[in-house]
Amino acid sequence: MFWRWETPDRAFAAWSDYAPPATIAELRRLTRHLGGFLTAARLIGRVHMGSDLQRFIVATSYLLTVCIDYYVD
Secondary structure (H helix, E strand, C coil), X not given: XXXXXHHHHHHXXXXXXXXXXXXXXXXXXXXXXXXXXXXXXXXXXXHCCCHHHHHHHHHHHHHHHHHHHCXXX
């Protein structure tokens, strides 16, 4: 899959400029919770990698990275 990091980075930056702080905090909590499923998702992906599972893994991995580095003032 061809992946360009600048696209999701720009989309997240544009969204976070207008998102209320409470919404960003909730996204961080949700992402941490979903991140717990990544190991199982990757193991399932070794047997059968469907497009939905692939998108889940990529999106959750990206959000974990962004939300760890993102702080609300």
